[in-house]
Amino acid sequence: MPEPQTSPQVSPALFFDTINSYQRTEALKAAINLDLFSAIGSGHATTIELAEACGAAERGVRILSDFLTIMGFLTKQDGRYALTPDSAMFLDRRSPAYMGGTIEFLLSPMLTGGFKDLTSAVRKGGTVMDQEGTITPDHPVWVSFARAMAPMMALPAQLMAELVDPSANGKLRILDIAAGHGLYGIAFAKRNPQAEITALDWPNVLQVAKENAQAAGVAERYETRPGSAFDVDYGSGYDLVLLTNFLHHFDPPTCEVLLKKVHQALVPGGRAVTLEFVPNEDRISPPQVAAFSMMMLSSTPSGDAYTFPELDSMCRNAGFARNEFHQLPPSLQQVVISHK
């Protein structure tokens, strides 16, 4: 016998949940600031213990911990809090995969500021922040990015190097454009002793990359070119040019100008390697990838999360013969390898 059809119940729950979402951001930020996750990870379990460990009021710690439990960051049993496996891995400061430091970038005023008047940004079709938002030359957000996000990047950088240079035993000259923390180029240098890296970024950002190259023991194969990727002479004869999380800041004609310059700097048979948030053509999936375009609307004049057909078209227009599309699991990002 068929089930009776019931009309779905409408509900304002999603509306309220979404309107109040800003509270989730602030609660997680407060917990990281107070190092609450580390306190729980080291065995403090009750509100009294946690209040003392965090130097906070018991009422404050209780309400915050309950809220974190509701959001899924903690468990609570008989008044005792514990970390979930995710929180133990990523939010306990003693974990090597600790990512609490990323809020210095992810919640920096340079990024959150773009959402303060999103209505105007939608009307305008681009950031309403001063100048050109985050693509303003020498913008300090990129030092914050390089320092805060590096711990997140070691794994995708290694995965990308394995994908692009699997044998890791041939001569390889690499230009790393907008290198940031430098970890993508450094991952190649760590695997392949014949890899030589030229890193390009703003001068203050390159300081961070150089520190990371030093720490990775590849400083003698690591040189830098300070300045704008659009203005600086790249030199030539590169086997690989890395474009990691860079093209999304610009509109397609600007990307093509840059890609032509990249094309010229490559040896015959050389490859450009683009790491990006590449949504499906519906632009709504995968959700966390497609949602990245909102960050570009709020923080740049005309950047976007481009689909593979769009990236393919830009690269072909810039002279590349063919483009391969790769996932990079468990990273959320995708790689396009463009052959000269």
Added chain:
Amino acid sequence: MPEPQTSPQVSPALFFDTINSYQRTEALKAAINLDLFSAIGSGHATTIELAEACGAAERGVRILSDFLTIMGFLTKQDGRYALTPDSAMFLDRRSPAYMGGTIEFLLSPMLTGGFKDLTSAVRKGGTVMDQEGTITPDHPVWVSFARAMAPMMALPAQLMAELVDPSANGKLRILDIAAGHGLYGIAFAKRNPQAEITALDWPNVLQVAKENAQAAGVAERYETRPGSAFDVDYGSGYDLVLLTNFLHHFDPPTCEVLLKKVHQALVPGGRAVTLEFVPNEDRISPPQVAAFSMMMLSSTPSGDAYTFPELDSMCRNAGFARNEFHQLPPSLQQVVISHK
């Protein structure tokens, strides 16, 4: 044969989703400001049509609409957007259940301001906003509340009146404390022609309640007492005293002082009717009810979402003989009826 055990994969997805949650709030706010939902509801379906209807850039509308689709407010098929049933009911301005106006209260600086430095609020155990946060006398947030939230309150007000005064045909003197929009008292007056309401709130808030009583045709049975619920003489001889969304602003001793005053104002056999977010004793369920305590941490010195045993204890200490606990579905809130 048993399935092989797989260890659960840890993931930073919840961390990133939560840290970026503020973007959800701002995207929904922008869509309401631009009246995007009404534009879609009236048949505009493509980015070109919506950009024209909303007076916004096509790129802005496209990225915003995709983001709203990812969040579950819209559907998208072949580049055409449509409203979900929830969005059609609550976010299209032409719907009688439109609730877009509630953002005037829910996202007012008086509420969101309490989250700007939540770390300090957790340390302190209470709001770090000026004075006493939202319980500062004559705080303008309550006019905003009374005007913005009234459309949301008609249904729970009616449900509460049906629960408390099912026959609706006897003499009923009602004191409505912190009446706000006044809809809770007005719901009794609309059902029961012998109900007489005395509404108490700040003078500027009572203007809104009086307008609503006039519009409901019950003005001749509606009088007001301006001032603080802690200071104003209530009078006496009430059959019912309504305490809707009021006790959560205060600590238990303060609630008991107020409840004693309420007890004195009631006739023998009279009832106090408390509408609240009443979480279960675990304080983490139901999630949307339990999460309300975070709003009290951020915006009040010592308010909370109290459990039924806590409310029961306060009411008994104030002299009430017994307390009944009721759900009020589909509203998220609960009702405690306290008998003198």
